[in-house]
Amino acid sequence: MTEGNFVDYVKVHVASGNGGKGSVHLHREKYITKGGPDGGDGGRGGHVIVRGNSNLWTLVTFKFRKHFKAGHGEHGSKNRSTGADGKDVYMDVPLGTVVRDTETNKVLFEITEEGEEKIVAEGGMGGRGNWHFKSPTNQTPRYAQPGIPGEESHITLELKVLADVGLVGFPNAGKSTLLSVITSAKPKIADYEFTTLKPNLGIVQYRDFQSFVMADIPGIIEGAAEGKGLGHYFLRHIERNATLLFLIPADSNDISREYEILLDELRRYNPELLHKQRFVAISKSDMLDEELMEEMRIELDRDLKGVSYMFISSVAQQGILELKDKLWMLLNE
Numbered sequence: 001m002t003e004g005n006f007v008d009y010v011k012v013h014v015a016s017g018n019g020g021k022g023s024v025h026l027h028r029e030k031y032i033t034k035g036g037p038d039g040g041d042g043g044r045g046g047h048v049i050v051r052g053n054s055n056l057w058t059l060v061t062f063k064f065r066k067h068f069k070a071g072h073g074e075h076g077s078k079n080r081s082t083g084a085d086g087k088d089v090y091m092d093v094p095l096g097t098v099v100r101d102t103e104t105n106k107v108l109f110e111i112t113e114e115g116e117e118k119i120v121a122e123g124g125m126g127g128r129g130n131w132h133f134k135s136p137t138n139q140t141p142r143y144a145q146p147g148i149p150g151e152e153s154h155i156t157l158e159l160k161v162l163a164d165v166g167l168v169g170f171p172n173a174g175k176s177t178l179l180s181v182i183t184s185a186k187p188k189i190a191d192y193e194f195t196t197l198k199p200n201l202g203i204v205q206y207r208d209f210q211s212f213v214m215a216d217i218p219g220i221i222e223g224a225a226e227g228k229g230l231g232h233y234f235l236r237h238i239e240r241n242a243t244l245l246f247l248i249p250a251d252s253n254d255i256s257r258e259y260e261i262l263l264d265e266l267r268r269y270n271p272e273l274l275h276k277q278r279f280v281a282i283s284k285s286d287m288l289d290e291e292l293m294e295e296m297r298i299e300l301d302r303d304l305k306g307v308s309y310m311f312i313s314s315v316a317q318q319g320i321l322e323l324k325d326k327l328w329m330l331l332n333e
């Protein structure tokens with residue numbers, strides 16, 4: 001299995017427009033016998049532009065459209081009239097899209113912000129019209145520049161799914177269940193035939209118009225940092241999550257030990273992950289009574305070394321709103 005199976009990617013063909021030709025034209029008017037050159041410039045060819053769009057979560061549109069061709073610049077014309085620029089073409093991509101040159105595999109750029117625009121195929125410049133070439137020795141140049149041809153290339157788009165909150169937990173911790181109660185929409189990851197390992201992600205609506213993305217990172221098992229199991233691939237995925245939510249079930253034999261093991265996996269994979277904010281949610285807390293919870297609080301306050309935690313239950317819908325509040329606070333700190 002290669003990493004390519006994990007990261008969604010598509011190959012597309014892009015072509016910018018040719019610049020328009022400069023015009024060769026001599027001014028003519030009644031009663032003016034010797035009009036000067038007045039051929040206008042050609043317009044610029046259209047660019048192909050990649051643009052970040054935070055409403056998109058997948059590259060699925062590129063499965064259906066693989067060619068992006070911008071318009072040609074119009075030719076210049078008389079009266080020094082410049083031809084219109086060719087129409088630019090936009091490729092809207094989700095944030096976290098890495099663009100490579102397919103031939104060399106070199107990374108050209110990465111789109112990380114809403115509205116960010118990067119030209120991936122630059123339109124050819126328009127040629128200059130003949131009036132620019134008028135000189136003392138040549139008052140009526142019969143020459144104008146041709147437009148510069150557009151560029152053409154094959155590019156590869158790769159999406160490293162960005163999530164604001166990454167769920168970290170062993171199998172069975174209740175990650176999928178939490179996602180199903182906390183998220184309102186599921187991006188159509190399933191549409192990707194080339195994605196064999198699907199991170200489960202969803203959009204959490206917060207208060208009125210805010211939202212954040214939560215991603216389940218399945219498959220972390222002990223030893224994942226050494227590449228055992230599938231965990232390794234998913235660990236890559238959380239490198240970019242802003243906050244890590246550790247999910248540990250209430251019926252775990254030793255919650256703080258489980259937390260330490262998960263933390264150790266992350267540390268061995270990439271110590272930088274430990275700089276991310278962390279929060280612990282004790283899942284399946286409907287299995288606990290108040291007395292037991294109180295006892296556990298004493299232990300957790302002592303053993304979790306100051307990391308905040310909360311008891312939640314997806315099934316009983318306990319602590320879910322509070323969890324959203326807490327995560328929102330952490331994301332906006």
Ligand SMILES: Nc1nc2c(ncn2[C@@H]2O[C@H](COP(=O)(O)OP(=O)(O)OP(=O)(O)O)[C@@H](O)[C@H]2O)c(=O)[nH]1
Nearest residue numbers: 170171172173174175176177218284313314315316
């Ligand atoms: N009592 C109780 N059981 C829960 C709760 N949330 C999840 N479970 C149960 O725990 C088991 C595992 O839940 P999942 O959500 O599939 O766990 P997961 O972490 O996604 O597991 P993987 O997909 O294996 O990584 C299921 O049998 C759930 O019904 C909860 O809030 N309370």
